[in-house]
Amino acid sequence: MATSAAAKAGQTGKRIEVSIKKAIGPGDDKVHTWPHLVRAEFICALLVLFGMIVWALMLDAPLEEPANTSRTPNPSKAPWYFLGLQEMLVFFDPWHAGVVLPSFIIIGLMVIPYIDINPKGNGYYCFRDRKWELLTFIFGFHILWVSLIIIGTLLRGPGWNWFWPWEKWDPHRVEALTSVNLPYLLGLRDYFWSAVFGGVLVVIFFVVGTIAMYGWVVWLKGEEFMERWGMTRFFITSFLFLNMVAVLIKMLMRHMFNIKYVMETPWINI
Amino acid sequence: MSWWTDVKQQITESPVWQSIFRHGYDDTPRNRILMVSGNVWLHLHPSKVRRHATRMRFTWCMGGITFLMFLITVVTGVYLMFYYRPVAQYAYADMKYLEFDMPFGMLMRNMHRWAAHGMVIAVWLHMFRVFLTGSYKPPREFNWVVGVILLVLTLLLSFTGYLLPWDQLAIWAVTVGSNMGRATPLLGHEGPFAEFVGVNALYDVRAFLFGGGEVGPHTLLRFYILHCVFIPLVTSLFLAVHFWRIRRDGFSGPAL
Ligand code: HEM
Numbered sequence: 460m461a462t463s464a465a466a467k468a469g470q471t472g473k474r475i476e477v478s479i480k481k482a483i484g485p486g487d488d489k490v491h492t493w494p495h496l497v498r499a500e501f502i503c504a505l506l507v508l509f510g511m512i513v514w515a516l517m518l519d520a521p522l523e524e525p526a527n528t529s530r531t532p533n534p535s536k537a538p539w540y541f542l543g544l545q546e547m548l549v550f551f552d553p554w555h556a557g558v559v560l561p562s563f564i565i566i567g568l569m570v571i572p573y574i575d576i577n578p579k580g581n582g583y584y585c586f587r588d589r590k591w592e593l594l595t596f597i598f599g600f601h602i603l604w605v606s607l608i609i610i611g612t613l614l615r616g617p618g619w620n621w622f623w624p625w626e627k628w629d630p631h632r633v634e635a636l637t638s639v640n641l642p643y644l645l646g647l648r649d650y651f652w653s654a655v656f657g658g659v660l661v662v663i664f665f666v667v668g669t670i671a672m673y674g675w676v677v678w679l680k681g682e683e684f685m686e687r688w689g690m691t692r693f694f695i696t697s698f699l700f701l702n703m704v705a706v707l708i709k710m711l712m713r714h715m716f717n718i719k720y721v722m723e724t725p726w727i728n729i
Numbered sequence: 730m731s732w733w734t735d736v737k738q739q740i741t742e743s744p745v746w747q748s749i750f751r752h753g754y755d756d757t758p759r760n761r762i763l764m765v766s767g768n769v770w771l772h773l774h775p776s777k778v779r780r781h782a783t784r785m786r787f788t789w790c791m792g793g794i795t796f797l798m799f800l801i802t803v804v805t806g807v808y809l810m811f812y813y814r815p816v817a818q819y820a821y822a823d824m825k826y827l828e829f830d831m832p833f834g835m836l837m838r839n840m841h842r843w844a845a846h847g848m849v850i851a852v853w854l855h856m857f858r859v860f861l862t863g864s865y866k867p868p869r870e871f872n873w874v875v876g877v878i879l880l881v882l883t884l885l886l887s888f889t890g891y892l893l894p895w896d897q898l899a900i901w902a903v904t905v906g907s908n909m910g911r912a913t914p915l916l917g918h919e920g921p922f923a924e925f926v927g928v929n930a931l932y933d934v935r936a937f938l939f940g941g942g943e944v945g946p947h948t949l950l951r952f953y954i955l956h957c958v959f960i961p962l963v964t965s966l967f968l969a970v971h972f973w974r975i976r977r978d979g980f981s982g983p984a985l
Contacts, residue, residue, distance in 0.1 A: 488985065489777040493764035496774060496783045503790045504797055511801060511847065515839035522828065523897040525821045528943065530897070537906035538891050540849050540884060545905065554920045557909025568877045571860075572870035580863040582981035589863065596860050600853075727914075727921040 533617045533630055542611030543604050549619065550709045552728050560706070567599075567699045574692045591679075599703055638719040641712070650723075657722025661729055668701040669694070773972050775980075782980045787862070791855035795883075796968070798848035802886075805841040806957065808833075813893070815953035817946035820895035845887045852883050864981035872974040875967055882964045889956035892949060900944045903952070910935030 490496075537545050547556035579588035586593060616622035617630040641660070642653035673693065677685050685693070712718040720728040740746055741753070752763045762776040781787050812831055813823045827834040856876065859865060865873035892903045911917040915926050916934040923933075930942045940947030 488780045490780050490783065491758070491761040491765075492774045492776055492778050493761045493771070495780075496778050497765070497771060499783050499785065500790070500793055503785070503793060507794055507797055508801075511840060511844060512836075514843050515836055518839065518843070519835065520839050520842035521898055522824055522894055526817075526895045526897060526900040526944075528900065528945070532897055532901055535901040535905045538888060538902050540887065541906050544909070553908060553912030554914050554917070558913045558917075558920070561909070565877060565881060568856075568880075569874050572865040572867075572873045575866065578866070581866040582862060582864060583983040584861055585863075593861070600857065 534615060534619055536611070536615075539608060539612050542615075543607035546607045546611040546615070547706070550706070550713050554727070555729070560702075563699060563702055564599075564604075567703075570695055570699075571596075574696045576688060576692070595700070595703075603703070603706060638713065638717045640720045640723050641718050642723075644716070644718060654722060654724045657720065657729070658724075661722055664705065665698075665701055668704070669697045672697040672700065773976075775976060778980060779982050781982050787982075789854060789858050791851055791858050795848055795851040795855050798844045798851055799964070799968075801844040802841055802848065803961070805837045805844070808837045809841060810957060815893070815950050817895065817949055820893065820949060824894050824896070845890060848883055849887055852880055856880060862981060866981075869974070869978045869981060872971060872978060875971045875974065879964065879967050879971060882960060882967065886956065886960050886964065889952045889960060892944070892952045893956065895949060903948075904944050907935055907938060910938055 536542060544556055544561060547560060550556070551560070575592055577589055577592065579585075580592075613624060614621055616626075616628040617632070618634070620632055620634050622628055640653065640657070642656045645656075647653045647656055673685075676688075676693070709721075712721075722729045741750075751767050752760055754760070765771045765774055765776040809827065812827045812834065814820060824838075827838060829835075831837075859873065859876065888903070888906060891906075892899045909917075911930075911933060912920045913934055914920045915922050916928065917923065918928045918930050918933040918935075930936065936942055938948075938951070939945070940951050
């Protein structure tokens with residue numbers, strides 16, 4: 460209660476300050492929308508339209524043979540903006556890559572304004588005031604999303620095998636499917652105990668990850684920040700963040716150690 | 730040239746002219762404000778904005794470009810609709826007809842296609858800009874959420890349009906892209922726990938979206954209606970909210 464009252468008082472204080480500034484004048488840097496903004500928009504629109512027309516004159520939209528449900532092309536690719544998700548299918552089962560991860564991405568984007576309580580950096584470009592926010596966003600957007608789209612678009616050929624741009628797309632290339640599950644790699648042979656072991660690993664990842672993140676945030680920002688941030692915000696943030704990190708870990712495990720699943724059960728695999 | 734001035738005066742002072750145009754082009758502060766507030770399109774803007782908000786290097790103009798791409802697809806899309814029938818027998822032939830026989834058909838189709846791609850790219854860059862300037866911080870939290878919804882709608886618009894040419898690219902991209910539907914836990918027939926719920930290939934979320942077990946003629950009609958009517962309408966509603974909120978919340982900028 461006390462904190463929210465204080466916050467309110469702070470807000471009112473700010474409002475009064477702003478209105479005083481408005482009253483005394485030089486704080487206002489406004490210009491007329493006509494012509495200043497309308498002119499910029501108009502010129503921008505003209506240039507973009509011109510660019511679009513040139514693009515449309517030079518490059519034709521693709522049209523392949525008529526649809527044929529009995530002839531599946533190899534590879535079949537989703538539209539390019541979904542190829543990051545299709546690439547995820549290499550590392551996760553369809554329910555995970557196609558349903559859970561996109562939902563987390565959308566929810567994660569939506570909660571950003573509510574979990575970020577840093578008042579600095581509102582309305583201007585800066586790096587130092589919001590280092591961690593920026594690094595997280597750039598990691599998620601540029602490293603995970605955009606680079607996976609580039610891989611899916613340019614480097615995946617028939618059979619969703621990896622082809623460098625200078626390699627010919629050979630539909631008969633055989634890649635040995637040698638990937639194994641983590642429990643198997645560690646010597647477990649029993650289905651039941653493998654599943655238990657994998658499940659425990661997943662739980663441990665989230666528990667230890669959450670604790671580590673708690674410690675990290677306190678170390679970085681101090682107890683006082685953690686109190687202001689609150690447990691709800693902390694848990695939402697750490698859960699989403701750990702999921703993002705898990706994607707990277709799973710990708711590295713697959714590419715470096717050929718590990719398929721951490722946990723395998725008859726219903727879901729992770 | 731005095732006759733010209735005369736004629737001009739006669740026209741601009743006629744009751745008809747004055748009933749349409751409320752004010753002239755005089756460069757006075759009052760008129761500058763009327764230009765914006767008296768015009769239904771321009772009054773999406775406030776009549777005065779902070780100086781930095783007019784700068785390309787602040788906004789990258791990306792929200793505006795996204796909206797422009799949307800408008801381009803609306804205009805070219807209407808043109809395409811005149812010639813295109815969402816029926817499996819005709820759709821592909823209509824594409825060929827449009828490309829080879831219709832005046833400006835190929836140009837309109839290309840513009841529509843590339844503007845759709847452009848919109849996806851522009852909306853990502855717009856989101857990135859809004860993130861970099863921290864413009865989602867109070868009081869603009871909710872408009873960011875509206876933005877995320879618009880982002881999803883943009884992708885859905887593009888995706889549903891992908892099917893309409895009814896060529897190999899179209900049906901297979903849509904098949905692959907919507908396989909996630911069939912993998913949805915509980916709701917899809919290949920998802921986890923499907924056997925407990927009793928969904929099957931002809932009766933799950935993907936079948937609901939497709940109007941059948943796989944991409945077929947019924948899917949074409951569904952995607953056509955989603956693409957040309959439903960999603961554009963919903964997008965327009967959210968765009969209205971988005972623009973309204975930008976005005977209500979005020980444009981972001983450094984503290985004065
Ligand atoms: C169809 C998609 C969209 C359109 C047409 C659109 C359009 C616009 C326009 C014209 C502006 C004015 C400033 C500018 O041009 O940058 C704006 C501002 C804004 N947009 Fe969007 N937008 C879209 C999607 C999004 C998305 C995906 C987000 C974020 C996830 C978003 C969040 C915002 C916010 C928070 C502002 C206020 C910026 C400020 O005050 O600095 N919008 N939008």
